[in-house]
Amino acid sequence: MKALILNCTLKPSPETSSTEALARVLMAELEKGGAQTELVRLVDLNIKPGVKTDQGEGDDWPAVHDKILAADILVVATPTWLGQHSSVCMRALERMDAMLSETDDEGRGVAMNRVAGVVVTGNEDGAHHIVASVCQALIDVGFTVPGQSWTYWHLGPGPGPNYVDTEKAHDYSDRLARNAARNLLAVAKVLKPGVFPPQETGE
Helix, strand or coil, X not given: CEEXXXXXXXXXXXXXXXXXXXXXXXXXXHHHCCCEEXXXXXXXXXXXXXXXXXXXXXXXXXXXXXXXXXXXXXXXXXXXXXXXXXXXXXXXXXXXXXXXXXXXCCCCEXXXXXXXXXXXXXXXXXXXXXXXXXXXXXXXXXXXXXXXXEEEECCCCCCCCCHHHCCCCHHHHHHHHHHHHHHHHHHHHXXXXXXXXXXXXXX
């Protein structure tokens, strides 16, 4: 079982990322359940704008796309900015749009028989809205999103410390992360044999 975590922070390496810190709680539980995990910080890559799998010379997305297809579990982790997911997260979702027209050898969408979850951080509200938006996009592409396969952390309205700067509310968010990991693993194991049928197309 393989899991890929896309960290959509706006902070380039080696800056500390609260989004990564919470994502790693989920990753640790995935690893405890036997999964191999990999985290990619997308802002460190050249992800070109567009809705194709390959946007030409210098585009780093094709390598990320290959990692997505090699994984059974995808986790999209994003900070909250102005009540929304990050621009890096939006770019990744836009690039996944190409997967709508990609099928495997049996005529199934390439994202089908894979599961996805979400991690959200931020010092203001917006987490539930972001979870809803990102999950809808992932479902649209073809991923299965198990119940309660997400976690979030925030301290309510107004400015405040980041996840890595305080211990406040970690117990709740970390517990959600561990539950999300277990739920993702449970459903991924069911889907791994390839339970979805081929899909009809308009062609």
